[in-house]
Amino acid sequence: MVHLSSIAPERWEPALLALAALGFDSVDIPLIWAEHALQTAELDFDSPRLSLKAMASAARAAKLPVRLRLGPRPVQHLEARGLPSWIVKDEGCLARNVRRGAMIEPQGLAIYPHPSLFSQQYRACVSAWIRGASLAIRQAFRPDELLAVVVGDGTTPFMRGDWISQDHRAPESERGAPEAKTLGGYLVDLATTARSVLGSEYSVELSTTSESDSSVFAALGETFSLHYCSPFSSAGARALWSSVHASTARAKLGAHVDVQCGSPVWGRPLRNRDAVETARCVLAAGAQSITVTMACAGAGWIGGLLDEHGVVRSACKRWHDLFGDVENVLPANRPEIAHPGARLEGLGFAPLARGWLARYDLLAHPEEAALASDSLVRSTEGYPLLQRAVGSGVLVQNDTDRVMQVSDSEGHWRAPREPLEPGKFCILQAK
Amino acid sequence: MIEVSAFDSRSWHRLITLIAPGMASRAPHESQRRAESRGGLLLLAFEGDEILHAIHSHRGAVTLGAWNGPLGLEKLASDEQSAFVIAISHGALGNLLDRWGARIDPTASRAEAWLLLLEAIREDIEAKKLHVWPALLGESLPRPTEAVLSAVANLVLPRDRSAFVALTHPDGSLDTFAALVRSRDDSLQLLGPECLYSAIPGASLRGQLSASKIGSWLRQAHAPPHWGLMASYELVHGLLRAGEDGAWARSIAAGEVVVEPMPPFVRAAVGTSAVRGAFSTARVMTGGIFERFSPWIESAIQRAGALSTLESLLGFDPTAFIGTILRRSSDSPATDDLDD
Structure with a gap:
């Protein structure tokens, strides 16, 4: 993910070219509502720093397809997470606590109020933003240049996980069906608005958190590709694995996981080595793709693969190595995926050898319910078909009916001795 | 706001962990080693004589026995090998945030907003709804004013x-x-x-x-x-x-x-x-x-x-x-x- 408007427009193309050279195979660009609607609701997509056409041109030059994130709060590190100041100052848009005061969210030394999903005024403003942005996107990007438009807030509020249920804005002053006043209803509203403008040629995806209500997102996962924000690296391998696995199980059309690189100014600092290890673990747990947030430093983000001027930092080497590891394992029976690259679009396999799993302490406790409802690591014992195919070894499976891979007890990838049931198993072999 | 620039991840990590080692970045597979190490913060919620929830910054959720009041915090810290303990009466944290949110004037300065939080915390400490072990600052310490903070900023x-x-x-x-x-x-x-x-x-x-x-x-x-x-x-x-x-x-x-x-x-x-x-x-x-x-x-x-x-x-x-x-x-x- 590159917050392009935070760097000088003349650096956009070199920055995206540098990312492409590192192995990234697409770019996520967040469009920040507060930047495009600085003073009023009137939207600006033409100024040099905000020009969608220039963004499209830079991505085209780097041969990177684009995902655009519309939020309305797509990132965690910007003031009010990207909401315009005129929204956070408007009493009619804000959530209320039990004492009728503001529901506040500290961001470093600054404090911002939460918007209220119960406020029709807020919902109308958000709809206008999504509609206006979608219209501008249609004019700037061809359908084949755009992987998807992503709507929804992908990050968890700092202090109140369940801020929607704690919002005491008086419901009697608002209209609308009760089910619309939930996060799920809100997300569907956003997606419907975007789809109504973009039409069927463009794909719309949802961004949310893995902690959100699973029943709601299981339903959404039937219709949309879902983007999740991965838990922080210090949560541990088990928590990461469990969270990502639950997310992938829910998202029938694909789960994409955001992996942090660097940190917000007021957040816990993250070393590159730990960010890369997190990405490895997330891929192993079955994420369809990863998005590295934020690839570019600036505007309140520390670290990043690129500095504030869009120049590559030396730490990129670790990410390049990860992409190399991933490319060394290609699916034997899925020739359509020639170069998964950094993004692993549509791949859905786990490039982890047994040694890596042992390192994450996952091999020792395969039966733990915390990992997932279906076990992730099994011996081939009890799987005669697999045993015939690969001999004794370790089987790593992402989902019982989706994708599998096999490595031997030394951690080397093995080719199957005979074809497996097509459509059910996907055995990976060393390139 | 402070505008921060020209730090790579490493230099920022080195700087922050110099004064806040608990914020150190860790790889996912290091969580077990972290869980076994001494120190960290134990945060617990109590109601009556029961500890309802407890979270250790190294080990995640932990199960604790009875709530023996603030005098039992040192023993809890010793048993759980934690360096700091914060005990909050059940519901007090939400109440604290609600009070804070209700008092904040959107037009007031950031310093004033944070001083209001400090005031709300002090009220909870005085009402015995919030206990901190060890007491690092004396209870008699006056709440700083905006003028004091400004004088400190001008001095530094x-x-x-x-x-x-x-x-x-x-x-x-x-x-x-x-x-x-x-x-x-x-x-x-x-x-x-x-x-x-x-x-x-x-x-x-x-x-x-x-x-x-x-x-x-x-x-x-x-x-x-x-x-x-x-x-x-x-x-x-x-x-x-x-x-x-x-x-x-x-x-x-x-x-x-x-x-x-x-x-x-x-x-x-x-x-x-x-x-x-x-x-x-x-x-x-x-x-x-x-x-x-x-x-x-x-x-x-x-x-x-x-x-x-x-x-x-x-x-x-x-x-x-x-x-x-x-x-x-x-x-x-x-x-x-x-x-x-």
């Missing part, structure tokens, strides 16, 4: 001035760096080492950087330096944790820590610390003779430093406070590569 870094910290590897090359620039309009800019590399030729090389070179660059490019500190990372790491009076003064006198320029508030603090250190040494060497005079001498030391030190403004010594926390805190990971 006046408008249109800059300050910097440059920390080096044992071989003398730059480990991490931060310069804080306060503009005339009161905005703050925090600059990292990447701006040094482009501004001072050879800045990344061993022995090529000095406090005076950094000061000259800051004066030309941003604002005149009000103070600057240059020393080895390891030495500063040790000094911050040293509970010993006069340790900073000795290192400055020995030239191991370069403070250039040295503003009056640093000179006063270092002088007070040096006198305290000398007094402690003399007390040990002379047996009980000094004990008779110690209250008078302590009072004289405090008066000498009272005019211009942070301690006199805030009512407590912030370096001693940070030192107390750091001595109790676990340390950050030792591994450090340039690619981190």
Whole structure:
């Protein structure tokens, strides 16, 4: 993910070219509502720093397809997470606590109020933003240049996980069906608005958190590709694995996981080595793709693969190595995926050898319910078909009916001795 | 807001974990080792004589027995091997946030908003809904006002001035760096080492950087330096944790820590610390003779430093406070590569 408007427009193309050279195979660009609607609701997509056409041109030059994130709060590190100041100052848009005061969210030394999903005024403003942005996107990007438009807030509020249920804005002053006043209803509203403008040629995806209500997102996962924000690296391998696995199980059309690189100014600092290890673990747990947030430093983000001027930092080497590891394992029976690259679009396999799993302490406790409802690591014992195919070894499976891979007890990838049931198993072999 | 730039992940991590080791970044597979280590924060919610929930910063959720009141916190800390304990009455945290949110005036300053939070926390402590162990600050400490915070800011870094910290590897090359620039309009800019590399030729090389070179660059490019500190990372790491009076003064006198320029508030603090250190040494060497005079001498030391030190403004010594926390805190990971 590159917050392009935070760097000088003349650096956009070199920055995206540098990312492409590192192995990234697409770019996520967040469009920040507060930047495009600085003073009023009137939207600006033409100024040099905000020009969608220039963004499209830079991505085209780097041969990177684009995902655009519309939020309305797509990132965690910007003031009010990207909401315009005129929204956070408007009493009619804000959530209320039990004492009728503001529901506040500290961001470093600054404090911002939460918007209220119960406020029709807020919902109308958000709809206008999504509609206006979608219209501008249609004019700037061809359908084949755009992987998807992503709507929804992908990050968890700092202090109140369940801020929607704690919002005491008086419901009697608002209209609308009760089910619309939930996060799920809100997300569907956003997606419907975007789809109504973009039409069927463009794909719309949802961004949310893995902690959100699973029943709601299981339903959404039937219709949309879902983007999740991965838990922080210090949560541990088990928590990461469990969270990502639950997310992938829910998202029938694909789960994409955001992996942090660097940190917000007021957040816990993250070393590159730990960010890369997190990405490895997330891929192993079955994420369809990863998005590295934020690839570019600036505007309140520390670290990043690129500095504030869009120049590559030396730490990129670790990410390049990860992409190399991933490319060394290609699916034997899925020739359509020639170069998964950094993004692993549509791949859905786990490039982890047994040694890596042992390192994450996952091999020792395969039966733990915390990992997932279906076990992730099994011996081939009890799987005669697999045993015939690969001999004794370790089987790593992402989902019982989706994708599998096999490595031997030394951690080397093995080719199957005979074809497996097509459509059910996907055995990976060393390139 | 503070505008932060020119830090890579590694230099930022080194800087933050120097004073907040608990914030250290860890890889996913290191969580087990972390869980087994001593220290950390135990946060618990109680109701009646029951502990409803408890979370340990190293181990996640933990199950604890009965709530024995604030006097039982030390034993809980010992049993759970935690360095700090915060106990909150069930529902008090939500209540605290609600009270805070209800009191905030959106047009008021940020400082006022945070002082309101401090006030709300103090109310909960007085109402015995919130207990902190150990008590790092005296309960009688007055709530600072905006005027006090402003005076502290002006003492540490006046408008249109800059300050910097440059920390080096044992071989003398730059480990991490931060310069804080306060503009005339009161905005703050925090600059990292990447701006040094482009501004001072050879800045990344061993022995090529000095406090005076950094000061000259800051004066030309941003604002005149009000103070600057240059020393080895390891030495500063040790000094911050040293509970010993006069340790900073000795290192400055020995030239191991370069403070250039040295503003009056640093000179006063270092002088007070040096006198305290000398007094402690003399007390040990002379047996009980000094004990008779110690209250008078302590009072004289405090008066000498009272005019211009942070301690006199805030009512407590912030370096001693940070030192107390750091001595109790676990340390950050030792591994450090340039690619981190």
